[in-house]
Amino acid sequence: MAPRDAAPDRVPLSLETFQALRNLLHSHSGIALAPHKLTMVQSRLAKRLRILGLPDYEAYLQKVSDPDSDEWAEFINALTTNLTSFFREGHHFTRLVELLEAQGVPRQLRIWSAGCSTGEEPYTLAMTLAKAFGKATTIQILATDLDTAVLETAARGVYPLARIEGLSEDWKRFAFLRGTGAQQGQARVRPEIRSLVSFQQMNLRDASWPLEGGPFQAIFCRNVMIYFDKPTQRNLLRRYRALLQPGGLLFVGHSEALLDHSLGFHSLGQTIYRRKEEAP
Structure with missing residues (x-):
């Protein structure tokens, strides 16, 4: 002692x-x-x-x-580790729009950001989809994390200006309001972007997940599964597959390639996977 x-x-x-x-x-x-x-x-x-x-x-x-x-x-x-940024692994957002557009302009989109940390990923999804599809599509993004502290930050949607320095001026104008007075040096996510995202505390290890609504067109679970052991990873992938609509998309981190093809996904490259329609 x-x-x-x-x-x-x-x-x-x-x-x-x-x-x-x-x-x-x-x-x-x-x-x-x-x-x-x-x-x-x-x-x-x-x-x-x-x-x-x-x-x-x-x-x-x-x-x-x-x-x-x-x-x-x-x-x-x-x-828990909460490294994140806006447009991290930016090719994923570009490919998401391309893959969705290939099926025609969707009337409704439901996307899940599993392990959303301080909110940069779900807000990037909201920005990207709002710009690509506008008001023609109803966009719903569910963002979950185990860590209650980062969820509080995410829900506020306020970030130091340094966090958005790497974005183009077009993206800054489209998605953020620059703080003045007491808020100088900060940027707030615009209300019309913020309204597309709902935040919820969730433990991915729980036997049941409190998810409402229909299936998801895409699930982002990037740089999360690396913290789980292999049996937990396999179980998560089976559960994700069940929550995706036919042909739904799964995005994982660059170090999380799915090598087990028995889990119901096939690779589209760049750590993007599409749900297989035959049962795993």
Whole structure:
């Protein structure tokens, strides 16, 4: 046990406690934290020790071992990674429009951004589809994430100007309002774009998902499955297939190529997949 007056960021995280925290995270969320992430876990949970006034990581482990603990959300939020940006892997958005247009202008679109982080991906979808199809198409984008903190940021739709610097002036005018006065240095997603997206907290590991409405034309689950073990990945892919309309599209991250062709998808290239119509 660490000295009582030790700063949390200097308190050692034992391998045994790290393994127990890894197991808890996996059992609750399905996220498989790599064995070499001990230093990262120690760094990220040090803030929680300070806030809670706990002496060491063993005390924190005891707290989150209670399934009814009010610390669970903070535990998950601290250990999930939320790297994202507007038009990340931009070819996906271009190809989405091309593939949808090939079937004629859709009257209605339902797209799911699974693992939406701070909202850049679903807002990019909203921007792209609104510009491509305009008012001729009813657009509904569901954006979900396990992390409640990033969902709060996403729902606000307000970002530092630095986050949109890489966008063209046309996109900036189309989708954002520049802050003035107290909001100077920030950009807000325009209400007409914001209204196309609904945000919802969801654990992809849950046995049932609270999804309403018809099937999706496309599901974006990019750079999410890399954090799950193989059985969880396969289960997710089967469930995604069931939620896609015939011929529906699945977009995954550049490092998440689907090598198991028995899961009901065939590749269109560039980590884009179309639902096969024969049962997997």
